[in-house]
Amino acid sequence: MTTESVTAKPESPARVAPSVLAGIGAFAAVGVYVLVSSIELGLWTSLGPGPGLFPFAMGAVLAAMSVVWLLQELRRPSETAEGVDRALVIAVVVSLVILAAVMDLLGFQLSMFLFLMYHLKLRGGRAWPSSLITSLAGSVGAFYAFNYGLNVALPVSAFPLLNTIGL
Amino acid sequence: MDIFNELMGGFAAAMTWQNLLFAFLGCLLGTIIGVLPGIGPVAGVALLIPLTLNLDATGAIIMLCAIFYGTAYGGTITSVLLNTPGEAASAITTIDGYAMTRIGKAGAALTIAAVGSFVGGTIATLGLVAAAKPLGELGLLVGPPEFFALMVVGISLLVALAGKSMVKAVISGALGLLIAMVGIDPVAGAPRFTFGMDRLLDGVSFVAVIVGVFGLSELLSYRKGSATPNVHAPNLRSLLPTGKEWRRSAPAMARGTGIGFGLGLIPGMTGSVSSLLSYGAEKKFSRYRNELGKGAIEGVAGPETANNSHANAALIPLFTLGIPASPTIAVLMGAFLQQGLTPGPTLFTEHSDIAWAIIASLFIGNLLLLVLNVPLVGLWTSILRVPTTILTALILLFMVIGAYTINFSVFDVFVMIGFGLLGLALRHLDIPLAPMVLTLVLGPLMERSLRESLEISQGDFSIFTSRPISAVLIGLGLLIIFSPLLKLRKPKALNEDPET
Numbered sequence: 001m002t003t004e005s006v007t008a009k010p011e012s013p014a015r016v017a018p019s020v021l022a023g024i025g026a027f028a029a030v031g032v033y034v035l036v037s038s039i040e041l042g043l044w045t046s047l048g049p050g051p052g053l054f055p056f057a058m059g060a061v062l063a064a065m066s067v068v069w070l071l072q073e074l075r076r077p078s079e080t081a082e083g084v085d086r087a088l089v090i091a092v093v094v095s096l097v098i099l100a101a102v103m104d105l106l107g108f109q110l111s112m113f114l115f116l117m118y119h120l121k122l123r124g125g126r127a128w129p130s131s132l133i134t135s136l137a138g139s140v141g142a143f144y145a146f147n148y149g150l151n152v153a154l155p156v157s158a159f160p161l162l163n164t165i166g167l
Numbered sequence: 168m169d170i171f172n173e174l175m176g177g178f179a180a181a182m183t184w185q186n187l188l189f190a191f192l193g194c195l196l197g198t199i200i201g202v203l204p205g206i207g208p209v210a211g212v213a214l215l216i217p218l219t220l221n222l223d224a225t226g227a228i229i230m231l232c233a234i235f236y237g238t239a240y241g242g243t244i245t246s247v248l249l250n251t252p253g254e255a256a257s258a259i260t261t262i263d264g265y266a267m268t269r270i271g272k273a274g275a276a277l278t279i280a281a282v283g284s285f286v287g288g289t290i291a292t293l294g295l296v297a298a299a300k301p302l303g304e305l306g307l308l309v310g311p312p313e314f315f316a317l318m319v320v321g322i323s324l325l326v327a328l329a330g331k332s333m334v335k336a337v338i339s340g341a342l343g344l345l346i347a348m349v350g351i352d353p354v355a356g357a358p359r360f361t362f363g364m365d366r367l368l369d370g371v372s373f374v375a376v377i378v379g380v381f382g383l384s385e386l387l388s389y390r391k392g393s394a395t396p397n398v399h400a401p402n403l404r405s406l407l408p409t410g411k412e413w414r415r416s417a418p419a420m421a422r423g424t425g426i427g428f429g430l431g432l433i434p435g436m437t438g439s440v441s442s443l444l445s446y447g448a449e450k451k452f453s454r455y456r457n458e459l460g461k462g463a464i465e466g467v468a469g470p471e472t473a474n475n476s477h478a479n480a481a482l483i484p485l486f487t488l489g490i491p492a493s494p495t496i497a498v499l500m501g502a503f504l505q506q507g508l509t510p511g512p513t514l515f516t517e518h519s520d521i522a523w524a525i526i527a528s529l530f531i532g533n534l535l536l537l538v539l540n541v542p543l544v545g546l547w548t549s550i551l552r553v554p555t556t557i558l559t560a561l562i563l564l565f566m567v568i569g570a571y572t573i574n575f576s577v578f579d580v581f582v583m584i585g586f587g588l589l590g591l592a593l594r595h596l597d598i599p600l601a602p603m604v605l606t607l608v609l610g611p612l613m614e615r616s617l618r619e620s621l622e623i624s625q626g627d628f629s630i631f632t633s634r635p636i637s638a639v640l641i642g643l644g645l646l647i648i649f650s651p652l653l654k655l656r657k658p659k660a661l662n663e664d665p666e667t
Contacts, residue, residue, distance in 0.1 A: 023596045027338055034345060034360075041352075041359060048621035051352035051359055054614045055345065062341040069334050084591065089387050092563070093584060099567065100580040112567070116560050124556030134557055138564045151221055152572050 016073045024070050031063030091123055107157030107167045113139035170300050177523030181531055189230040190528050194535045197237015202245055202547050208238040208495045210385055213377035216502050217569035224506040225521050229528040231502050235495060239478045240536045243280045243471055244547050247273055256438030256474040259446045263466025270462050274405030279416050279464055280471040281540040287424045287476030288533040294428055295483045295526055302487035309512045311619040312630050316640035318613035321490045323647035325602045335598045343606030346371055354618045371582060372573045373501045378566055379583040380600055384590025406541055416468035422448050423472030431480025437493050438474040445473035485510050494601040497608045
């Protein structure tokens with residue numbers, strides 16, 4: 001027996017990652033919510049299965065599987081995946097939400113132009129000419145290609161001033 | 168003769184200039200998706216569904232099918248030139264494909280891969296022609312109980328798509344079914360899980376969900392450090408393989424066609440499994456097996472033929488039985504449904520003209536890809552030189568347009584963003600996404616047929632066992648579902664399948 005083996009502490013069991021616990025909790029909560037809601041919808045009618053039967057079964061499956069997953073994790077915690085690039089996630093999601101919120105107001109061309117400029121120039125650090133050309137092609141170019149080429153109408157601005165200049 | 172006439176009618180419909188244009192555009196876009204690492208075929212097909220919403224059903228499905236098998240061609244290019252598979256089914260091609268690039272034989276590798284893909288794809292499509300009529304005639308015998316039984320077989324494929332954890336796969340499948348249930352109940356007309364929002368009465372848009380879960384979440388999970396690759400296209404003269412290379416490739420293509428076709432018919436098997444097993448077959452049976460791994464042409468010809476043969480053969484269960492054999496085919500099935508076509512036995516009785524036009528277009532598409540792929544290799548490689556920031560911005564642009572144009576409402580853009588975050592969370596928790604797309608597509612069909620059947624039988628469940636076709640199919644579905652309990656081991660290739 002070496003000194004090392006005497007002094008080394010036994011390896012503490014790995015713990016369940018908080019994100020995994022949060023995930024299991026969320027799935028269990030959704031399962032229980034669906035179970036309760038589907039009973040209100042009605043499980044069986046005189047004609048056969050009611051609108052709540054299928055969701056009831058799925059809610060039960062989701063809740064039960066969440067419990068099984070929790071038990072599996074408690075017995076042997078799984079390795080968590082690598083973290084995400086938070087800056088990228090925030091930049092993409094927030095810019096998409098803003099774009100969706102203003103698209104009907106500013107129109108597709110202007111809002112998409114600003115969105116692309118943000119991703120190419122501000123976030124991507126591309127040169128001005130490359131950013132401007134790509135943004136114009138992706139906004140004005142896409143608008144005309146979809147409207148006249150594919151007969152798919154993209155939104156125009158709700159502001160009369162912008163509308164009159166073709167935005 | 169009957170089949171021949173129907174197929175000729177299909178060719179006549181598929182060869183209008185509009186449908187040829189759709190097939191051409193589909194091949195082009197599919198190859199680009201295949202070339203771009205990071206966008207898999209599932210996200211790619213979903214992303215491009217909105218482009219087809221305003222087209223007639225035949226043109227739309229022709230274009231989406233071309234996108235689907237175009238990805239299988241495109242994935243090869245980066246595997247051979249960059250050692251980076253554009254899509255999972257081409258991963259094994261990197262071994263000998265890239266080794267051939269290093270010894271100056273990239274052109275021959277790409278040509279053999281394209282010819283192998285053409286051979287495999289065309290032979291598998293001939294199989295579809297042969298199977299279509301006899302299986303399509305089943306359509307006359309299919310009522311709600313049989314349809315429900317088919318859906319049970321379809322849902323049972325969740326077992327094959329489970330990846331590492333069955334529990335996580337079932338969670339993913341249940342989530343897909345719950346998402347599909349949002350909106351007006353198809354039989355009683357009661358609103359379900361709409362939270363008082365009128366916009367949800369029609370349900371959550373399938374396209375917005377798929378684009379979010381597969382496309383946006385993939386983009387959100389990108390990591391830093393992906394530099395623009397330095398890639399050189401081979402010149403035209405080097406694209407011609409030598410006589411010896413042709414002779415060596417022929418047996419590998421034959422084996423690849425057989426493996427891809429056989430596995431493509433089995434729901435739950437993905438193209439990756441076919442290409443892996445084909446490479447395994449070359450290691451065992453090729454006369455030049457000792458050269459494999461060092462730039463042997465068989466290592467490219469076999470797997471590339473197999474994955475394209477698989478892609479086309481996997482359309483047989485979809486067209487004839489309505490069973491999506493892989494996640495990408497499930498998305499394709501969703502596109503059929505959006506166009507008012509229900510794939511399966513009834514397709515050939517109710518929309519025979521459309522079905523045969525699509526089948527004919529598969530032959531045309533395979534030929535187009537052969538013609539497009541090799542000479543345009545310089546164009547495909549130039550796409551890889553586009554900086555990541557520009558590609559990301561353009562992909563986001565397509566996602567927004569795709570989500571918006573479903574109902575011409577920004578509500579669907581918000582839905583896409585929400586499901587993008589859900590997809591990111593599922594990826595982080597290592598929950599497979601494939602079962603979700605399967606149940607999302609099959610769930611509503613399954614529920615409707617279950618409830619219609621039970622209304623016919625006035626609540627008596629024996630309707631499913633008293634009719635021979637449904638009894639056999641339900642038995643088969645249950646056997647697949649409970650196969651893990653019978654200790655039936657999954658092949659190693661299936662456990663390591665990157666597509667699940």
